[in-house]
Amino acid sequence: MSEQENVDKKLQEEIKNAFPYADVVDWNEVYQRIIYRYSTPHGLQHVKEEMEKLEDEGEIIVHHIKPYNNPVKMQSLNGFPKTIPTTRLWNHKSCGQCGHIPGYPTSVFWIMNKLEIDYMDEPHQTSCTGWNYHASGASNPVALAGVYVRNMWRAYEIDYFPLIHCGTSFGHYKEVRNMIILHKEVREKLRPIMRKLGMDIVIPEEVVHYSEWLYTMSKKAAQHKKYDLSNIKVAVHTPCHVYKLVPEDTIYDPEVWQGRRPAAPTGTVQNFGAKIVDYSTWWDCCGFGFRHILTEREFSRSFALFKKVIPAVEEAHADVFVTSDTGCVTTLDKSQWAGKAHGFNYNLPVLSDAQFAAIAMGADPYKIGQIHWHATDVEGFLRKIGVPVDDYKEKFLQYLADLREGKAQPEYLYKPHRKIDFYLALPERVKWYKGESAQTAKSS
Secondary structure: OOHHHHHHHHHHHHHHHHOOOOOOOOHHHHHHHHHHHHOOOOOHHHHHHHHHHHHHOOOOEEEOOOHHHOOEEEEEOOOOEEEEOOOOEEEEOOHHHHHHOOHHHHHHHHHHHHOOOOEEEOOOOOOOOHHHHHHHOOOOHHHHHHHHHHHHHHHHHOOOEEEEOOHHHHHHHHHHHHHHHHOHHHHHHHHHHHHHOOOOOEEEOOOOEHHHHHHHHHHHHHOOOOOOOOOOEEEEEOOHHHHOOOHHHOEEOOOOHHHOOEHHHHHHHHHOOOEEEOOOOOOOOOOOOOHHHHHOHHHHHHHHHHHHHHHHHHOOOOOEEEEOOHHHHHHHHHHHHHHHOOOOOOOOOEEEHHHHHHHHOOOOOOOOOOHHHOOOOOHHHHHHHOOOHHHHHHHHHHHHHHHHOOOOOOOOOOOOOOOHHHHHOOOHHHHOOOOHHHHHHHHO
């Protein structure tokens, strides 16, 4: 037996010892060993059963996933299917993505255009208040529930199913959903507030993160792949707020590392043909946290560098770090810039799964991926997969010059205000809620 075969054999033995359910995934065992330990006192199935009861009693409105959302059933960690809508999507964007990593949401929309997905880039959403809650704790349950329901109502009244971009919003909304369903006293305080706004309590059938949608669509998206990723080693960081808040609602897939990692974004990277590499601190936070990035920022930076980036480079020899949340991309990327001041020049490019996929599909790395907002050098990675970086950069700089001189018009991913009709003409089922004229129209 060769030395490499010995190494592989030892690795398999260690994996088997560490993951005794690796060969045949027993979802009930997973539930008992993981969910019971980390989840809320009420299981997800219990919450959904209560949601159906409240709908039957007229206590809440459930925004159901319709056949025209082209739903796909995926496997959640608790063994129950989670339904992922794949089109006619209402995009709840992220404050941090739009402010710090603009290539993140543009990549999501670019991929949707490429796959001919019907979507709504909602201009009327508000922040989820996740920052308020996780960073300062300066809020209260009814206020959190009010913001959640207000945004979900907006998606319901135009009949587009919510797709949550931010990992924190995703986890936060799942917690708030459970709170509204399980606590009557919250609903009793919430309802009169929503009535004053001309709304009612709306809860979507599922809370879906965009990375779950992207994983569900990734095999189809990979058919548009323009570059060969087979020689690329990818270290994946799965965001805490995506799979550690209400963890039983996270989708897993036995085809993705035998179900030992959340399906997204690891499965997306796999389906695009890149090689996943492991590192010892994959479970750890990126360092962002919430409160301590405000009060102990140097802790965040040093944690991100020493506990995440360095293991990904020295243990896994990764070419790129891929993750799926705002705070994680920002922290893992920007912390390396701070490390340079102390002589730690690791320069591991960090991309969201959406940027990674869009660039692999041929998206412009500057206009769409907007890699120039990143602190680490992404161009070296792009050259490795064959992207003609210099050509793209020259055209991008000329585009910017033409804009400044008034020789070019801004390019959009969709026609501005193309969905204006949805603001002016509401579906019949919600007209009754919009005053006397709507009542008249309904009775006539």
